[in-house]
Amino acid sequence: MNFQNLELNIKDAIATLAIARPKKLNALNRETIQEIHTAFKHLKDQANVRVVILTGSGEKAFVAGADISEFADYNVAEGTDLAAKGQEIVFDYIANFPKPVIAAINGFALGGGLELAMAAHFRVASENAKMGLPETSLGVIPGYGGTQRLPQLVGKGRAMEMIMTAGMIDAKTAKDYGLVNHVTTPNELLDLAEKLAHKIMNNSSQAIAAAIKAVNANYEDGTNGFETEIKAFGEAFGTDDFAEGTQAFLNKRKPDFN
Missing domain, CATH: 1.10.12 (Lyase 2-enoyl-coa Hydratase; Chain  A, domain 2)
Incomplete structure (x- = not known):
């Protein structure tokens, strides 16, 4: 399949899907959201794919957030629709995907980027990763499931602090919180994700x-x-x-x- 904002590679029953908007630090715009849905819908039907690894292209970011320029002038109805549609076709879709989805967090995972990683079934991160939900600094709240999934993963108190302060945490802190399962070097990140994928594929x-x-x-x-x-x-x-x-x-x- 051909995508404008994604890179898809399938090898040894593992599909690696990378968000590829490096000039925008892989920020999520409407076109990318739709392409992610299309890619996952395609992978669901591929018998030769047993595990999906979700990551970002380049060395700086997994996904640095949503593309703010697209919704800065939205009204209430448009904002509500933005969150509802995004959750339906991407974030909830990934969370309930019948094949394992591993998020390999390379660099920044902020706002919608962290929400995308949290929709995966579990997460691994590179040592240089930074994670956070900075939406309150923009006068809005997380809209792609962040207020629901972050407390499930790190507990209510820590989630409240992260959301209210709009601050970032590093990979080690994320592991201590239970937000990510493993931390490794940037060069070894995909290798680790693939190693875990192969362990999964030993099972039914x-x-x-x-x-x-x-x-x-x-x-x-x-x-x-x-x-x-x-x-x-x-x-x-x-x-x-x-x-x-x-x-x-x-x-x-x-x-x-x-």
Whole structure:
């Protein structure tokens, strides 16, 4: 597929999708938001893709935020639509994506950029990464799920402080907070993400998709996550992967989930 603002590479069942607007520090504009949706919708249907790594092109930024020049003159209705549509087609779409999504944070992940990283299933970061939600310094609040996902990841108090101060934290602090799982050098960032992707691919894609759904259910209003887990657990007994996994275990061999 051809994109104006993205770079997509697929190798060894791993899709690496990079936001590529280096002159704008990979800031998210409307066109990029739509392209991200198109890319993920495409990857969902690709049987040869089992894990997605989401990153930014260049060495300075993952995504430095939203492209403020596009919405500086929006009214209330337009601002509401901007957040609602973005959450629907990108941020919530990624959070509920049935294939694992790893965010590899290289450099700045601010505002919509941090919200994009938080929509991924987990995050790794380079030592030079800086993260924050600076929206209150612009007279607005995070609109792509930041007020919801940041407290889930770092706790209410830390999220309140980050949002109210509009400050940035470094990669080490982000790891201490639980915002990222691992920190490494910039040169080793994608290698680490790929290493984790290969570990994931040793396991059942069917089971992983069910686990993503069950974990997310815990954060959905009106949904009983335990019931979701029980239903998915039971359904697993009817899958080919369950038959392969159990037989491999009993016969003391590695399972083949391909």
